[in-house]
Amino acid sequence: MNTSLLRKIRIVVSIVFFIAATFLFIDIFHFVTPEISNKIVFLQFVPSLLKFAAVLSFTAFGFIIIIVLTILFGRVYCSSICPLGTFQDVINNIAGRIRKKKKRRAEYLKEYKVLRFFLLALPLVVFILGSALAVSFLDPYSIYGRFAGSFFRPVLAFVNNIAASILESANLYWVYPFDLKAFHLIPFAITFVFSALVVVMAWKKGRLYCNTICPVGTLLGYLSKISLFRVVIKEEDCLSCGACARECKSNCIDSNNKTIDVTRCVNCFNCLTSCPTEGISYSFSFKKKEGNGEVTNKSKRDFLTKASLYLLSLSSIGAQVEKKIKAKKPSTVPVFRKVALSPPGSENIARFNAKCTACHLCVSACPTQVLQPSFLEYGFTGMLQPRLDAIASFCNFECKVCGDVCPTGAILPLELEKKKLVQIGKAIFVEDNCIVKTEKTDCGACSEHCPTKAVHMIPYEGKLFIPEVRDKFCIGCGACEYACPVAPYKSIYIEGNSIHILAEKNTEFKEQQKVDLKEEFPF
DSSP: HHHHHHHHHHHHHHHHHHHHHHHHHTTTOOSHHHHHHHHHTTTTHHHHHHHHHHHHOGGGHHEEEEEHEEESSSSHHIIIIIIIHHHHHHHHHHHHHTTSSSSOOOOOOOOOOHHHHHHHHHHHHHTTTOOOHHHHHOOOOHHHHHHIIIIIIHHHHHHHHHHHHHHTTTTOSSOOOOOOOOOOOOHHHHHHHHHHHHHHHHHHSHHHHHHHHHHHEEEEEEEEOOOOOEEEEEETTTTOOOOHHHHOTOOEEEETEEEOOOOOOOOHHHHHHOOTOOOOOEEESSSTTTTTTBBBOHHHHHHHHHHHHHHHHHHHOOOOOOOOSSSOOOOSSSSOOSSSOOOOSSOOOOHHHHOOOOOHHHHOOOOOOEEOOOOTTTGGTTTTTEEEEETTTTOTTTHHHHHEEESSSOOOOOOOHHHEEEEEEEEEEEEGGGGHHOOOOOOOOOHHHHHSSSSSEOSSSSSOEEEEEOGOOOOOOOHHHHHHHOOSSEEEEEEEEEEEEEEOOOSSSSSOOOTTSSSSSSO
């Protein structure tokens, strides 16, 4: 095949996967359906592997396809499918253009093998112990998802709102404003630090992150040692001029010794068109001879055994609510939520912490923005995982998007009728904060917005009515807490359930009509 064509194909495929993955996290108007989202995420290695382990379904076999492609063609996942890999290429390309006046030296970086295998084993061990924390901090898809959701999405919202304002001044209403509900500084700062690390490494050394820190890169890199097709140096034609090494984004070509560390080659094919003597090629190379340009260390049989054990062990394992009632006095009784609210479909917090990689796809897909990144609400092991923030918004009674789009199986998809009965928490009424008591005025906002009427009004003093919570009907959606007008402490809040249970269906009233999920509050 024409070597320049290989590179062009790689670039086109990379752009397609990168744009598709990015759009999932910046889609502020929710154009992407869960079905399309699942197809886009299907080939992402870690989410696919974890979902396969969680649901034991061959509908989540994307990681198997990646393994087969790697055995056949090398690290095509790292080259074209992983959005973080393409993002690093963009950063490195920008850096190269800025430094274009300086001719790049042919540079071969030694492999940090001990570090690579340590960072490959670390997430596996931590995962077996019951936490996805290490996976969430090292999985390339999750890192990029958090970055795109935390940086690209707000920028798009800002541009959208400027456009909406300009068009509105001309009496054109083609675009409507998008309101970001909440900003959590510490999760944002953690995301920024890890993203900055990747950017700096890509700026200075190309794919250094992929070939030093990323566990997926290490696993697929060593699996590519047995790939049928790979980039090889033809010793008889090689001049050791270093042209290929200067183009190598992985710094894995040792032109002096005419060798390529195939475990770190990401199949970018930049080197193929750089050689003046066509001394480097991408070709069938199953049978290896001495001096073929491959850096070898252990037998293929030993590697396959270890890789198989690794895989088997891993598998085992809105518009703001219109406040018609305004509180005149600040509330005085502090509210402390003991248990965070995990999404419906997560079943229990321990399971959720063990399965979620904090990619924040559900955060981006949530139409009401009630899902927000956590800090220590789940404890240290659940850092950055999404939680329901009833101060920022509420869980729409007619929505189940988070479970439909979750790529790892941490949030299982639920039938809508079942989701309407899943109790993720219970409402707690703090009477001393309620304005019915403190200001002797009518309110009832919490009851009005409760979709199951678990919160209803009972006679209080004179003609006043005060809320009462019936736990058996409450599902913990947070609509009551979000609607409560008092501050700084709400008079009603949701205490999370560590283990989700089913609430009773309230047959005392007719269920509300279905609402458009684009409308952030149905009242």
